[in-house]
Amino acid sequence: MTKLKTIYERILNTGVYPDSKEHKQIRLLNSFCITWGLLLIPFATADLFFSNNVIGSFVIHSIGLFCMFIVFWAQKNKKYTLARFSFLIILTILISLFTNFVEVGRNLEIVYFLVPLMSLLIVKDHKINLFFLILCFILFYVPNIILNHYENLFKNPIIILSVFVGGYVILNYSQSLNRKKEAELLKSKKELELAYEQLEERKQSELAHLQLKSLKAQMNPHFMFNAMNSIQSLVLKGDKHEAYNYLTKFASLIRENLNMSEKSFVDFEEELSLLKKYLELERLRFRDNFEYEIIGEENVTDVKIPSMIIQPFVENSIKHGLLHKIKGTKRVSIAFYEEDVFKCVIIDNGIGIEASRKINLQNFKEESFSTKAIQDRLSLLKDYYKTDIGFKYEKIEKGTKVVIKIPYIHSNE
Numbered sequence: 001m002t003k004l005k006t007i008y009e010r011i012l013n014t015g016v017y018p019d020s021k022e023h024k025q026i027r028l029l030n031s032f033c034i035t036w037g038l039l040l041i042p043f044a045t046a047d048l049f050f051s052n053n054v055i056g057s058f059v060i061h062s063i064g065l066f067c068m069f070i071v072f073w074a075q076k077n078k079k080y081t082l083a084r085f086s087f088l089i090i091l092t093i094l095i096s097l098f099t100n101f102v103e104v105g106r107n108l109e110i111v112y113f114l115v116p117l118m119s120l121l122i123v124k125d126h127k128i129n130l131f132f133l134i135l136c137f138i139l140f141y142v143p144n145i146i147l148n149h150y151e152n153l154f155k156n157p158i159i160i161l162s163v164f165v166g167g168y169v170i171l172n173y174s175q176s177l178n179r180k181k182e183a184e185l186l187k188s189k190k191e192l193e194l195a196y197e198q199l200e201e202r203k204q205s206e207l208a209h210l211q212l213k214s215l216k217a218q219m220n221p222h223f224m225f226n227a228m229n230s231i232q233s234l235v236l237k238g239d240k241h242e243a244y245n246y247l248t249k250f251a252s253l254i255r256e257n258l259n260m261s262e263k264s265f266v267d268f269e270e271e272l273s274l275l276k277k278y279l280e281l282e283r284l285r286f287r288d289n290f291e292y293e294i295i296g297e298e299n300v301t302d303v304k305i306p307s308m309i310i311q312p313f314v315e316n317s318i319k320h321g322l323l324h325k326i327k328g329t330k331r332v333s334i335a336f337y338e339e340d341v342f343k344c345v346i347i348d349n350g351i352g353i354e355a356s357r358k359i360n361l362q363n364f365k366e367e368s369f370s371t372k373a374i375q376d377r378l379s380l381l382k383d384y385y386k387t388d389i390g391f392k393y394e395k396i397e398k399g400t401k402v403v404i405k406i407p408y409i410h411s412n413e
Contacts, residue, residue, distance in 0.1 A: 008034070015075030015083070025122045026075060029084060032118060033068045040065060056102035060094055067091070084122050088132055091115060096139050112136040116168050133168050207264070207380050230285045246284050253277045257308070265304040267411060268336075272297055275311050275334070282318055286330060290322070295335035302411040305342050306381060310334075312374055313346050313391070313402055321350025321400045324359060341389055342408040349399040356400075381407060 011034060015026045040061050047057040067090040074083035092115050099109045116133040123129060227250050234243035256274050260266055272294070279292045314334060322330040330350070337343040350356070374391070382389045391404040 011072075014072050015078065015080065017078070020078060020080075022080070022124075025084075025124075026080065029071065029087060029122050030075065032087070032122075033071050036064060037068055051103065053102045057098075060098050060102060063090070064094055067094075085128075088115060088119055088123075091118075092132070092136060092139065096143075100143050109140050112140040113167060120168065120172055129168075129172075133165070203380065203384065207377070207384070226285060227281060230281075242284070246281065249277055249281055249284075253281065260307045263307050265409060266307040268300050268303050268305055268342075268408075271305060271307065271310060275314065278311055278314065279332075290330045292332045292334070295333065297336055300336050300338050300342075303338065303342065303408045304411055305408045306377075306406055309374055309377070309406055310344050310346075310404065313344075313404060317346055317348040317350065317400060317402070320356040321348045321352065324351045324356065325349070338408070341387060341405045344404040344406070345401065346404070347396065347399060347401045352398070353393055353400050378406070 012027055012030050014030055016023050020026065044058070044061050047054055047061075051057045067087065070090075071083045071087050074080070074086065092112075095109075095111050095115070099111075113136070115136045116129060119129045119132040227246075231243055231246050231250070234240075234246060253274065256270070256277070260270065260274065276294070283290050283292070314332065317332050318330075322332065328349070330348075332346065332348040335345045335347075337345070351359075378390050387407060389405045389407055391402055394401045394403060
């Protein structure tokens with residue numbers, strides 16, 4: 001059954017190509033030919049027992065079969081006008097031959113009624129449709145009136161014309177409604193596509209806006225104030241060399257941040273370089289009371305990651321976890337893993353999330369700005385790339401652990 005269905009679909013879609021128009025009309029003509037071909041078998045069988053002219057019937061059916069091959073050949077070769085006109089002309093001629101010379105007097109002329117209706121379905125030119133309506137009416141009425149084949153009812157031209165015109169008008173009206181509905185659907189589809197495009201543009205704009213918010217989160221006034229204080233302290237102590245070194249790194253960090261703010265994706269080496277500069281500045285500020293380690297950087301291949309995501313989490317770790325740690329050395333560990341998504345794990349030995357939240361509540365501080373900005377940005381990236389990205393905090397005995405999952409692309413893409 002499945003195989004037969006596949007064969008039927010292939011025949012039905014003969015002549016349907018991505019660049020061809022009027023797919024509906026092409027399939028309709030193919031379906032007419034398929035139906036005609038299937039009806040030839042019972043018709044030919046019935047003619048063996050009931051036909052007055054078996055040889056004439058066989059000739060008519062053979063011509064009809066040949067007509068179908070012409071139609072399919074023309075459709076396959078994109079000769080759509082030839083296929084439609086050939087089908088309608090040959091069908092009209094065969095009906096005329098069949099009713100006037102093969103099966104005379106059996107009132108089979110009513111089949112003429114189908115030709116103008118088929119023309120309406122597969123041809124959009126109203127002149128051609130009217131031509132076949134008038135031609136079929138003449139072929140139905142004139143020859144058989146002359147030959148006196150009909151009963152009195154069928155000799156009345158008004159009745160015959162009413163049947164032809166009535167069916168034609170009804171189908172034409174139905175076609176007009178369908179075309180109007182199709183035009184409305186096409187308009188709605190275009191409007192929907194335009195809405196999706198505008199939504200995509202808004203997403204891109206929002207992504208750019210959140211990048212700027214992320215930049216603001218990184219170079220926040222609190223960090224800049226601390227950095228300038230550290231430089232001032234070094235100057236006052238007369239340590240000009242260390243102050244110059246600190247100021248150079250601070251200027252380099254600001255410059256790289258500004259450069260990266262214009263990029264959606266940056267090489268991992270650029271992000272890592274920025275992160276190391278930031279950590280060096282923090283170590284200068286904390287002196288010997290701060291240590292950091294970076295794990296797994298050598299295992300990361302040539303990849304690009306979204307810019308300005310990792311450093312704000314490291315800053316949060318220092319600002320909210322390590323800054324309030326009184327005893328012992330302050331430590332932060334940053335590990336990188338290249339898996340289905342790019343993963344960064346940050347662990348500090350600070351006071352932990354709950355203790356940090358209590359301090360923030362006591363000081364009436366809101367949620368970290370950088371955390372909210374990055375959360376919004378990762379949410380957009382997750383929706384855009386349809387993959388498992390984001391961040392989560394995991395419980396550990398001492399300190400804080402955050403796991404960040406972000407998308408990545410290879411540098412040659």
